[in-house]
Amino acid sequence: MVVNIVLKKDQRTGKLTEGIVKDLLTSAPFHHRGIKVRLDDGQIGRVQEILEEL
Secondary structure (H helix, E strand, O other), X not given: OEEEEEEHHHOOOOOEEEEEEEEEOOOOOOOOOOXXXXXXXXXXXXXXXXXXXX
């Protein structure tokens, strides 16, 4: 799926990074700060928006 995430370095600014989810890193189905994922390019962050399901 295509998502917007917030990277650790961008948490203060809230800048979003778009990418395709490769791995889910949070085991719980819900997390108050967002589910942590690894994108296909290797970046790790917390999901803020789901843009598209592939």
